[in-house]
Amino acid sequence: MSGKPNPYVTVFTPAYNRCGYLGLLYGSLKTQDFDDFEWVVVDDGSTDGTGEVMARFIAENQINIRYHYQQNSGKHAAVNKGVQLAQGELFFTVDSDDTIAPHALSAIVRQWQAVLELSDAVKYAGVCGLRVHADGRVIGGDVDYEILDVSPIDYRFKWGYKGDRAEVIRTSIMAQYPYPEIPGERFCADALTLNRIGRNYVLRYFKDGIYSCEYLVGGITDSSVQLRRDSPRGACLYYAEMAALPGLTKVQRLKAALNYWRFAVYDKQTSFKEHRRAIGSSWSYIMYPAAWVLKFVSS
Structure with a gap:
């Protein structure tokens, strides 16, 4: 047509x-x-x-x-x-x-x-x-x-x-x-x-x-966590920008920072210093050790 x-x-x-x-x-x-x-x-x-x-x-x-x-x-x-x-x-x-x-x-x-x-x-x-x-x-x-x-x-x-x-x-x-x-x-x-x-x-x-819609097994929604682990720089970019969005509450920013470090530990190409600069939060790096523990448990 x-x-x-x-x-x-x-x-x-x-x-x-x-x-x-x-x-x-x-x-x-x-x-x-x-x-x-x-x-x-x-x-x-x-x-x-x-x-x-x-x-x-x-x-x-x-x-x-x-x-x-x-x-x-x-x-x-x-x-x-x-x-x-x-x-x-x-x-x-x-x-x-x-x-x-x-x-x-x-x-x-x-x-x-x-x-x-x-x-x-x-x-x-x-x-x-x-x-x-x-x-x-x-x-x-x-x-x-x-x-x-x-x-x-x-x-x-x-x-x-x-x-x-x-x-x-x-x-x-x-x-x-x-x-x-x-x-x-x-x-x-x-x-x-x-x-x-x-x-x-x-x-x-x-x-x-x-x-x-119905969410199929193996689809993007079903496997979103693993997809973020496999694409950690994109995941970190997403959560860094989320943490800086206007109008978020402190709790919402905290969740975004937690998720940032959750996937940062899978990023082998970005240094810890660069990650701290990207997330723009002087306190959120304290979650870094916990993120490594979570990675170990998940594996």
């Missing part, structure tokens, strides 16, 4: 050895009640026939699809490539083993068009719906708002909402905040870029379960 030169929404999917699930996502995209979108898939080095599956979808010519293969570099690198390829005004990441509701894209566009009518629309990076389980339960628990205009930082740390959400960000803003790609590491927390965006922009959060 040729599609329009500049679709309104880019639905982006990073794929790695999930070819058995892509059909479910593809099916949910075909049933959308809004058709001005493209599906950009970046295959991060899959070896399970993902390319052949995508070729079949493209041959069906049902929706506008673009497929790109790259050597395995991690989800964050795939997102960076997806942003480069995206032609839509809005960038919506949907993982390869998830689906979206038939009204998802129309709800996103409706919320975004309402934002554009505001006098201060320039301060909005995008909109954000809810992720739900297959039975409709909200990931992280129900919310008590219909519409909430706050930064991603305040949403998590001031308002205290938990669980993954369905963020949809202006593509131009995503391009300004690429994920850091650290040589030899294949993981970077999704929230790192979202926190950076949250220093300068707000999102419109709306109460609508537009994104359905």
Whole structure:
């Protein structure tokens, strides 16, 4: 399907050895009640026939699809490539083993068009719906708002909402905040870029379960601790920046510092002095011995 030169929404999917699930996502995209979108898939080095599956979808010519293969570099690198390829005004990441509701894209566009009518629309990076389980339960628990205009930082740390959400960000803003790609590491927390965006922009959060997901064994969520151990410099960067976020309580900063040192002990390329400078806390280094003990116990 040729599609329009500049679709309104880019639905982006990073794929790695999930070819058995892509059909479910593809099916949910075909049933959308809004058709001005493209599906950009970046295959991060899959070896399970993902390319052949995508070729079949493209041959069906049902929706506008673009497929790109790259050597395995991690989800964050795939997102960076997806942003480069995206032609839509809005960038919506949907993982390869998830689906979206038939009204998802129309709800996103409706919320975004309402934002554009505001006098201060320039301060909005995008909109954000809810992720739900297959039975409709909200990931992280129900919310008590219909519409909430706050930064991603305040949403998590001031308002205290938990669980993954369905963020949809202006593509131009995503391009300004690429994920850091650290040589030899294949993981970077999704929230790192979202926190950076949250220093300068707000999102419109709306109460609508537009994104359905279940967390698979062996997926990124299931193995997040090990992924951080294997990519310690990225993990330390994430927690160092978290500890310096505006508006955090002392307890929240303490947790960020604890997690910094928890993964710093896995970093063989950065000195203790450099770590102390990076975390920017004169007292947090006292957690360093405890982090080594935790590493020993974990191993």
